[in-house]
Each structure stands twice: as structure tokens, then as C-alpha cells.
Amino acid sequence: MGGLSRLVAVAANTFRETVRERVLYNLVFFAILMTLSGLLLGQLSIRQDEKVLKDIGLAAMDFFGTLIAIFIGVGLVSKEIERRSLYPLLAKPLSRGEFFLGKFAGLVFTLLVNIAVMTLGLYATLLATGRGADPGLLAAIYPIFLGLVLVVAFAMLFSTLTSSALASVLTVGVVLAGRFSDVVRNMREVLPAVPTWVVDGLSAVIPNFRNFDFKDRVTYGDPVPGDVLLWVTVYAAVYVTIVLGLGLASFRSRDFQ
Amino acid sequence: MAEPSPLLTRGLSKSYRVGHIRQSLHPALIDLDLEVRRGEILGYVGPNGSGKTTTLKLLTGLLKPDGGEAWVFGQPLESRAWRHRMGYLPEHPYLYDYLTPSEYLDYAGRLFSLPAPVRRKRARELLALVGLERSTRVPMRRFSKGMVQRVGLAQALINDPELLLLDEPMSGLDPLGRRLVRHLILDQRKAGKTVLFSTHILSDAETLCDRVAVLRAGRLVQVGALGEMLRPDVAHMEVLVEGPGSGLPEIEGEMRREAVGDRTRLEVDEKALARVIVAVDAAGGRVLSVQPVRQSLEEHFFQEMGGDDGGGNSWEG
């Protein structure tokens, strides 16, 4: 019971940090982008443009969301370690596990707020330009959010292992490799020197981030069945559990020098 | 049943890995056996790099020991129950820039599961205690180093701990701040608390501590009351003389002579005091003051550690 309240305290403070350190400013860019596209496309008012607007909105959510996930996932964890702000906290009854999971919860909440505000922005733009608020978009937004949670888990894992600079590079690497998984599979055609087991290992370990991409399907108006969404949820949950578990183990065993 | 001592270590050791490719082990703390007694102020002194911070990080769980054991209030280090009874100030603390001191202390209080009214009350009291009552609503981004240090002290006291571990509590503080910390530490003892603080400023240790533990290159070289450590038999007298200048002849038992303006400062053996007064009088001078000089902790350590150290440790650092 005390453990949970400490975890919540860490999560709340993490969210407060993202607000105070102006991480959520990305929302301003999103708002500007949406307003501009709304204004431009609104003048044309052809039926086709509804798809364009949705495409832009979802792609922007995905892009800004991923950027923020990498930024806060690496930044807010590395900073605690590198600037040593967690020293006085870890000497208190707070355990390392509570700290790590509290941090994760706070970051996930930040992402949720981010996605929620962007979703509202997208719907507002659609309504303002005289289009309907298509609830089907949520079937693409929810998997985007799952993907972001997984990105944060990777970023936290790398932050416990190495410096913030290298952790950012590694996280970006995982995201790219996971989105363009054929690149990894075809790596040997470009770099024949790479042993097979490295390629096989990488493609087996790195999650396929395209499993979270329903953008095209949704904007074409294809419904996404519930069991597909359930499957994606399980896929994300399994990966997040493993990656977060590794991060936790590494965070628990390390020295704070 | 006797109460277990607040802190006990047996053979506590830690080495750091240094170098990237050819790694080697650098011992930072070697076989530390230390007992802190209930209700005492223990000074943990040693030159830069002697292992003070390493010890405190081991005790608070930030580092894992390579060997040895430690008990806090009789409970092993790995058990976490004792953490409710302990307060820790890290060396050069960094607290969150974006929080105000009140918010930080509230956060710290939540980690001890203190109820909200208690947190508010303690935060207010502690910030007043460290002299920050007028900056409670200012983000710490705008704080000076000494102000952050003061918040660091306040957060170490949020749970009214029975054992305080302070890593260089006076560092970065102005004279007023240092006095404040001295009073704070003494008040803690008065309230029955136990304090261990590290410092390499010996006069701080000298004015505060019941006992000091002396560390050198990772090894504990001495523990004890200052009175025992500073041999009383080397006591001598400082005599301040006005007048005779160079007319004053060399006196038997004189240890040192120094001109201070038109005055002369003499350091003499206690037994030579009568001869000095007679000699000064004969030379037409006047004795202004006579003061016993006890060997200071600083002198003691210069004697003990000076010169042949070899470990790269120096008081100047």
C-alpha cells in the first residue's frame, strides 16, 4: 500500500516535470499544423480532402508522439541519474523498483495526455472544416499510443545502461529498425560481412512497429475488428513487460557512482 | 535488552572499476569497521578522495558493497525498514530545478507516507529552520548553491530521523549558514538523535564532534574522542608581548617567535612561562596576554598524514 502511494508520487512528479519543463510544447506545433492544413484544405472542400486531413493528422500524431516518447523516455530518466537528483530519493523508503515503475507510469500518463489533446485537435479541425467526427479514427490512434508506450520502455531500458546520448541513438535505432523491418532483414545484401545470427537476432528481438500502424486502413474507411486490436494490445503488453523488466533489472543492479 | 547501535559496519569494502578497455579495480574503501553510538555526533574526516562519500553511498544503498556487512538500528542494510528512521544529505545535492522548496519537501514527505497536513507543517518548519522562509515559493532553478544545500538539509530532516548521515553539510554555505548547520546538528543531538557527518574541514569537526573517525586512502586509521587523539602533553602557551622587539633574548623553552606589527608572538613550553615573563620584563617589554594552545586537530593531522602520504591524497585536493 505504501509502495503504491510512493509509486504514484514519483509518477505525479514526473508528469509535473514534463509540464514545467515545457515538453508538451510539441502540442503547439501540432495545433499549428492542424490549423494550417484545415485552412488550406477547408477552402477546397472536396470530399477527397477528408482523407488527406486525417492522413496528416494521424501521421503528425505518430511522428510528434514518437519524438516526445524518445525525448522524455531518455531525457527524464538519464537526467535523474546523471544529475544525481535521485540520490536523496533512493535513500528514503522508496525502492528502486517503485522509482522505475513510477517514472514509467508518469511518462505513460504524459503520452496519454499528449495523444488525447492531439486527438481533440484533430477532431476539432475536422468539425471546423465541416466534416464529421469519425469515431473510427480511434482505432488507429489507440495502436499509435501502444507503440509510444513501447518506445518509452525501450528508452528507459537504454537509459539505465548507458549515457543519454547513446541511449537516444539506440532508441532511435530500435524505432527505425522496427518500422522498416525489411531493412534489417535485407541488411546482409548491403553489408555481407554481418553474420546471419546478428540479422536473425535483431529481427527476432526488435518489435515490428508496423503492427501498430492502422493509419491507412482507417483513413480508407476499413473498420478494424476488435480482435485485431486485442491482438495488438497483447503484442504490446508482452513486449513492454519484457523490455521494462530488463530495464528494471538493470536499474536495480547498477551502482550510482 | 540493550538497544542496537544506530550504525555498525564490519569489513565494508568497495572498489571502483576504472578504465574502459583495460579495466582495473581502484579500492575506495577497505575493510571498514565502524560503530556509531546512539546520541553521538561522529565526525567522518579524511582528505579528498579518502572514501567518505563512498561510505555514505554504500550505507544508503546507492552503491553495492563488494564485501562486508552493515547494520542500521540492528537491521541489515538490505532490509529497508530502517530507512524510515534515517535522513541523508548527499554531497553537492541536486534537487529538481522546476520545483519550489515547498513542493520538493512535500514530495519527500510523500515518500515517507506522511499525511498531507503533517507534510505541510514540517515543510514550513524546516524551511524556516534553514532560513529559507522567504523563498518557499521560488523555483529552485533560481537558487544559489548555498540555498540548494539548505533545502538539501531540510529534506534530510523531513521524517524527523533518528540517524542523520550528512555528506559535507557545510559545503557551499556562508558563515551564517555554517553556524546554522552547527546549531542544527547540536540541536539534533540534544533531541537524542545520532549524527554522522563527513567533512574535510577540521575545525568543524573540532567544534561539533564527540568523536571523530579518520579515513585515509580508504582505510579507517583512527576513531576516538578528540581529547584522546590530541595529546594534552604537547600543550604549550602563546604569549603576546609588546615593546622589546629584537631586544628580547632567546629564552630557554621557546618554540617559536613571530613579529606581529610592533608586537611579538611567542610560543613557549608551559614550564618556561615564568622565565618568559621575567625576560620580557627585563627587556622593558609588557606581556599583553597568555593563552594555552592545545594542539589543533589540523596540526595533529598534518603531523599524522603530512608529506609522505603517497596515495595522492592531500588536504588541499
Ligand SMILES: Nc1ncnc2c1ncn2[C@@H]1O[C@H](COP(=O)(O)OP(=O)(O)OP(=O)(O)O)[C@@H](O)[C@H]1O
Ligand atoms: N565514480 C567513480 N569511479 C571511479 N573512482 C571513483 C568514483 N568515485 C570515487 N572514486 C574514487 O574513490 C575514492 C574515494 O572517493 P570518495 O568520493 O569516496 O572520496 P571523499 O572522501 O568523499 O572525497 P572528497 O573529500 O573529495 O569528497 C577516490 O580515490 C576516487 O578517485
Ligand SMILES: [Mg+2]
Ligand atoms: Mg566526498
